[in-house]
Amino acid sequence: MPSPHLTTGSQQPPKTEGKLRLYSMEFCPYAQRARLVLKAKNIPHDIVNINLIKKPEWYTKIHPEGKVPALDTGSKIIVESLDIANFLDAEYPDNPLCKPGDKELIQKIAPITDLFYQCLAKTENKSLEEWAQAFAPHLAVFESELEARKSTFFGGEKPGMVDYMLWPWGERAGTIAIAHGAQLPFASDQFPRLRKWRKAMREDKVCSEIYNGPEKFWKCVEMKLKNLPPDYDSI
Ligand SMILES: N[C@@H](CCC(=O)N[C@@H](CS)C(=O)NCC(=O)O)C(=O)O
Numbered sequence: 001m002p003s004p005h006l007t008t009g010s011q012q013p014p015k016t017e018g019k020l021r022l023y024s025m026e027f028c029p030y031a032q033r034a035r036l037v038l039k040a041k042n043i044p045h046d047i048v049n050i051n052l053i054k055k056p057e058w059y060t061k062i063h064p065e066g067k068v069p070a071l072d073t074g075s076k077i078i079v080e081s082l083d084i085a086n087f088l089d090a091e092y093p094d095n096p097l098c099k100p101g102d103k104e105l106i107q108k109i110a111p112i113t114d115l116f117y118q119c120l121a122k123t124e125n126k127s128l129e130e131w132a133q134a135f136a137p138h139l140a141v142f143e144s145e146l147e148a149r150k151s152t153f154f155g156g157e158k159p160g161m162v163d164y165m166l167w168p169w170g171e172r173a174g175t176i177a178i179a180h181g182a183q184l185p186f187a188s189d190q191f192p193r194l195r196k197w198r199k200a201m202r203e204d205k206v207c208s209e210i211y212n213g214p215e216k217f218w219k220c221v222e223m224k225l226k227n228l229p230p231d232y233d234s235i
Helices: 029-040 081-091 103-106 112-122 128-149 160-172 175-179 192-203 205-209 214-225
Strands: 020-024 044-050 070-072 075-080
Touching: 029 044, 029 081, 029 160, 029 205, 044 081, 070 081, 075 081, 075 112, 103 128, 103 160, 112 128, 112 160, 112 175, 112 192, 112 214, 128 192, 160 214, 175 214, 192 205, 205 214
Parallel strands: 020 044
Antiparallel strands: 020 070, 070 075
């Protein structure tokens, strides 16, 4: 059970000396990146969930823009999911996640996530074929990289940094079919390595421990799109 999402009028929970704290939101893919790395590297931490639509007054002292994730290390606060992930990988030696070329590849995730939100919110009047065409060249970059690395995961025999930075959108890919009533019309033989990757990631222990799936994510998106009361705890 995730801890309740704190809202206006709440008190900031006291910190445990020496323990990392992640400010998160159960359905945020960027916060999920940090949670995946914390779990993959077995780093003790606690999680404080934030209601992002009715934020606690004290939260702007943690993150000036009021976003999640934010990591409180005890001596500093780190924001931005990639900076948090890199900090954790550098500071905690267990299960090193980053491989050569990963940082450059991770930069190429952003066009996919941008398209993902545009497609969900239907910001442009595109047909599903057109959305698929828009996604295809960006997915092809990752398909080719899996082929070049000759492994199921970008990290090799087990997931590494690219895998965990990309997975939140792999988990949510089914949301597009919920929003549009049909899947993106990719040919069944298109992106075979990425399909295999997605299945393997779904079965990975770390990913499955914090899996929510597309239906719950869609409820969270709908809350925002339809201006419904922001009750993340009821999802
Ligand atoms: N670039 C940031 C993006 C973080 C982000 O956009 N988080 C969203 C939730 S998924 C958020 O906090 N939104 C609340 C707001 O913008 O007020 C990162 O990688 O950490």
